[in-house]
Amino acid sequence: MGRRSGVLWGLLASVLVLxxxxxxxxxxxxxxxxxxxxxxxxxxxxxxxxxxAAWIQMDAYEGLINFDEIGQIIPGAAExxxxxxxxxxxxxxxxxxxxxxxxxKLVAQDFVNGIxxxxxxxxxxxxxxxxxxxxxxxxxxxxxxxxxxDPASLGVSAPDxxxxxxxxxxxxxxxxxxxxxxxxxxxxxxxxxxxxAAVFIDPAHLVTNGAYIIKEVVPQSHVLMExxxxxxxxxxxxxxxxxxxxxxxxxxxxxxxxxxxxxxxYDIPLNQIExxxxxxxxxxxxxxSTEITYFSFxxxxxxxxNIDLRRALSLAxxxxxxEGKIVKGEAIPTFSFGGGFTPDYKGPQIAEATMTxxxxxxxxxxxxxxxxxxxxxxxxxxxxxxxxEDAKRRAQGVAxxxxxxxxxxxxxxxxxxxxxxxxxxxGTWDVxxxxxxxxxxGPETFLAYMRPSSxxxxxxxxxxxxxxxxxxxxLSDLPSRYVALAKAEKILLDDYIxxxxxxxxxxxxxxxxxxxxxxxxxxxxxxxxxxLE
Amino acid sequence: MLRFLGKRLWEGMxxxxxxVVATFFFMRLAPGGPFSKNRKVSADVLEHIKASFHLDEPVxxxxxxxxxxxxxxxxxxxxxxxxxxVGDLIAAGLPYSLTIGFWAIxxxxxxxxxxxxxxxxRRNGAADYLAGTVGVIGIAVPIFVxxxxxxxxxxxxxxxxxxxxSDQGWRSLVLPVVVLSLPNIxxxxxxxxxxxxxxxxxxxxxxxxxxxIGGRRVLVGxxxxxxxxxxxxxxxxxxxxxxxxxxLIETIFAVPxxxxxxxxxxxxxxYPLVMGITLLYGGLLILFNIATDxxxxxxxxxxxxxx
Numbered sequence: 028m029g030r031r032s033g034v035l036w037g038l039l040a041s042v043l044v045l046x047x048x049x050x051x052x053x054x055x056x057x058x059x060x061x062x063x064x065x066x067x068x069x070x071x072x073x074x075x076x077x078x079x080a081a082w083i084q085m086d087a088y089e090g091l092i093n094f095d096e097i098g099q100i101i102p103g104a105a106e107x108x109x110x111x112x113x114x115x116x117x118x119x120x121x122x123x124x125x126x127x128x129x130x131x132k133l134v135a136q137d138f139v140n141g142i143x144x145x146x147x148x149x150x151x152x153x154x155x156x157x158x159x160x161x162x163x164x165x166x167x168x169x170x171x172x173x174x175x176x177d178p179a180s181l182g183v184s185a186p187d188x189x190x191x192x193x194x195x196x197x198x199x200x201x202x203x204x205x206x207x208x209x210x211x212x213x214x215x216x217x218x219x220x221x222x223x224a225a226v227f228i229d230p231a232h233l234v235t236n237g238a239y240i241i242k243e244v245v246p247q248s249h250v251l252m253e254x255x256x257x258x259x260x261x262x263x264x265x266x267x268x269x270x271x272x273x274x275x276x277x278x279x280x281x282x283x284x285x286x287x288x289x290x291x292x293y294d295i296p297l298n299q300i301e302x303x304x305x306x307x308x309x310x311x312x313x314x315x316s317t318e319i320t321y322f323s324f325x326x327x328x329x330x331x332x333n334i335d336l337r338r339a340l341s342l343a344x345x346x347x348x349x350e351g352k353i354v355k356g357e358a359i360p361t362f363s364f365g366g367g368f369t370p371d372y373k374g375p376q377i378a379e380a381t382m383t384x385x386x387x388x389x390x391x392x393x394x395x396x397x398x399x400x401x402x403x404x405x406x407x408x409x410x411x412x413x414x415x416e417d418a419k420r421r422a423q424g425v426a427x428x429x430x431x432x433x434x435x436x437x438x439x440x441x442x443x444x445x446x447x448x449x450x451x452x453x454g455t456w457d458v459x460x461x462x463x464x465x466x467x468x469g470p471e472t473f474l475a476y477m478r479p480s481s482x483x484x485x486x487x488x489x490x491x492x493x494x495x496x497x498x499x500x501x502l503s504d505l506p507s508r509y510v511a512l513a514k515a516e517k518i519l520l521d522d523y524i525x526x527x528x529x530x531x532x533x534x535x536x537x538x539x540x541x542x543x544x545x546x547x548x549x550x551x552x553x554x555x556x557x558x559l560e
Numbered sequence: 561m562l563r564f565l566g567k568r569l570w571e572g573m574x575x576x577x578x579x580v581v582a583t584f585f586f587m588r589l590a591p592g593g594p595f596s597k598n599r600k601v602s603a604d605v606l607e608h609i610k611a612s613f614h615l616d617e618p619v620x621x622x623x624x625x626x627x628x629x630x631x632x633x634x635x636x637x638x639x640x641x642x643x644x645x646v647g648d649l650i651a652a653g654l655p656y657s658l659t660i661g662f663w664a665i666x667x668x669x670x671x672x673x674x675x676x677x678x679x680x681x682r683r684n685g686a687a688d689y690l691a692g693t694v695g696v697i698g699i700a701v702p703i704f705v706x707x708x709x710x711x712x713x714x715x716x717x718x719x720x721x722x723x724x725x726s727d728q729g730w731r732s733l734v735l736p737v738v739v740l741s742l743p744n745i746x747x748x749x750x751x752x753x754x755x756x757x758x759x760x761x762x763x764x765x766x767x768x769x770x771x772x773i774g775g776r777r778v779l780v781g782x783x784x785x786x787x788x789x790x791x792x793x794x795x796x797x798x799x800x801x802x803x804x805x806x807x808l809i810e811t812i813f814a815v816p817x818x819x820x821x822x823x824x825x826x827x828x829x830x831y832p833l834v835m836g837i838t839l840l841y842g843g844l845l846i847l848f849n850i851a852t853d854x855x856x857x858x859x860x861x862x863x864x865x866x867x
Binding site: 065066068069070071074148149151152153155156159160168171172173224225227228245246247248249272273274275276278279280282283285286288443444445446447448449450453 | 590591592593595601602604605606608609612613640641642643644648649652653708711712715716719722723724725726727811812813814816817820824827828829
């Protein structure tokens with residue numbers, strides 16, 4: 028080897044030596060590292076609409092109520108509350124001595140201001156519908172649509188510093204589900220008035236009222252949070268720092284978890300779930316979330332006006348095989364639409380649920396023939412789905428089953444999410460691979476969405492359903508309301524305007540050193556209830 | 561020289577203007593919009609949100625508004641990342657992409673040229689075959705295979721460097737820089753080798769040798785100077801591409817650069833961000849091409865005359 032190339036090889040060797048000489052990483056164990064998937068849209072608590080950023084928000088802001096580690100309602104900023112006998116007025120009593128993170132006194136009006144800002148059209152928030160649709164607060168809709176400007180017209184008021192009163196137009200026993208830090212974060216007016224919405228990403232001036240304060244925000248990278256010493260329950264907050272990492276790529280997130288860079292992941296790669304469950308079962312945390320998948324039929328198309336055909340298509344889907352062997356995302360097969368999110372709701376009797384798959388397929392074949400289709404005259408349809416891995420697998424699996432059981436010829440058309448959303452209203456589909464994320468863990472959020480009056484996109488005409496839902500909406504105690512909702516759900520399911528498929532789970536890997544993790548359907552896992560060993 | 565520069569800059573401006581017009585209008589042909597996210601929001605409320613970003617105006621008016629903003633160096637607000645303007649996002653991400661891109665280019669140029677020179681001097685020797693093999697692997701094996709493999713070996717098994725992220729200083733840079741430089745090392749070494757072999761046969765090299773100039777001086781002063789021309793022609797546009805970030809590298813190694821915006825902004829229909837990123841990339845590409853021409857003109861008298 029010549030002298031010149033010797034120099035060059037030396038260069039290469041020195042690069043290698045540099046690589047070899049590096050020590051193993053040292054980790055600060057007072058920090059909880061959590062993955063949040065793709066980056067949050069906004070850290071503005073009145074605008075943020077992302078499930079992932081909701082974790083950050085729940086750590087930074089406390090609502091009137093809070094959710095414990097298994098998603099149950101516990102007192103938050105309010106120590107107690109009561110509803111009027113007609114279920115139309117809720118009165119919340121705040122704790123004594125509440126403070127913002129900068130030491131300012133936290134008063135009832137701060138919560139009123141938070142809701143007002145969410146509804147204010149100038150805020151540009153999509154979240155206002157929680158207050159005019161999911162529950163109907165007096166005056167909320169007119170304020171959100173900009174028809175009325177007077178803040179006094181809103182049925183949320185603060186008669187004194189420690190009392191928040193909320194007036195509803197219709198009883199809503201699920202009201203409390205919408206009173207947490209994600210839905211009703213209070214507004215610290217002095218800092219907001221001075222710095223505007225930019226304050227929410229400005230740790231130097233941001234003031235919060237939750238268990239943590241935001242210390243550092245790096246777009247596309249992370250949000251670092253530190254324990255808030257002025258939080259009323261600071262004595263019970265065990266982890267000093269929480270770092271939320273953007274984990275866009277699920278495969279990279281898994282490797283970062285395995286390398287110890289992340290303690291709690293946002294998701295688990297579908298093709299790794301089985302291996303991980305075998306290797307480290309205790310670390311795999313999979314539990315139902317508030318997302319349901321279903322295949323909607325286009326009722327404006329002649330073929331789908333036939334209910335026998337719709338039912339045949341629904342029956343021909345072997346949901347167990349589909350989710351367990353094809354999608355493999357641990358989703359829970361379902362025949363209902365509002366059930367499975369809370370054990371208190373029993374739902375209606377569903378004939379399909381008690382049949383064997385063999386019986387379902389036999390009935391499907393009969394109905395398919397009755398609708399006028401057969402080997403010589405097969406149904407030809409398109410299914411529009413998103414390009415996400417599980418949605419594609421699910422649509423292709425369903426197409427396969429329709430082909431096998433009925434001989435239906437299905438063309439699956441995967442498209443990116445924005446185009447998929449547009450396609451829904453354009454109606455350019457026979458079958459729409461749909462999914463819906465509920466606003467809380469209960470049947471009503473799903474059933475209310477299907478009201479023809481609230482979602483015209485399904486072209487479903489059913490005054491009986493609207494009437495049954497109106498009937499349920501009059502009831503203020505939960506058990507009798509659930510009975511009424513089950514009646515409404517029966518009307519919905521009996522029309523087979525869609526085939527319910529599965530309840531999507533939350534999938535997380537949680538390090539054994541993290542204690543206090545629980546299954547929360549609505550996905551609330553506040554860091555304040557966790558501890559590190 | 562100044563006239564050449566002025567002319568090229570003017571041409572660059574015209575190209576950028578055409579790019580702005582084409583991107584702005586083509587982007588809006590794609591189905592879906594930035595706020596077709598939630599089907600539950602009342603139509604009136606959605607209209608108001610759109611109006612606050614002027615998305616309710618006719619497209620030509622939006623275009624006028626955008627161009628007016630550009631003249632004031634305002635790239636507009638991001639529609640997906642509501643807390644930031646497009647300028648903020650580029651300012652936050654570009655340093656990461658620049659750092660990784662800069663080191664990747666430096667390593668690629670040094671190692672690539674070195675391998676190429678060795679290959680050309682010791683043709684069909686062991687070093688040449690080694691360089692050739694590295695070259696073929698670098699070109700043929702995609703980043704999304706090498707990247708995860710490198711993570712498993714160097715981060716998971718050996719724990720020398722982190723898997724990803726940006727919170728461990730220079731240690732976070734090692735894997736993305738090395739993996740990003742690999743395909744470029746491969747290209748540059750192949751280019752250098754073939755160009756060297758060609759130049760070594762040139763008459764002026766033979767003349768220099770016959771004049772009795774030492775082997776080393778001929779190699780550096782004559783052969784390498786000539787042989788590097790195609791490499792520099794490649795480096796110009798490649799640098800623009802590399803320093804604006806690689807979507808694959810940034811996704812695999814969780815780097816908070818701007819490369820991810822190239823694809824994500826389009827998927828999210830974040831119109832101003834798509835425009836900002838396209839303009840940045842287009843502008844850099846034009847600048848680096850001009851710089852390349854200047855360097856080539858300096859190295860090669862033939863180019864200078866035809867500016």
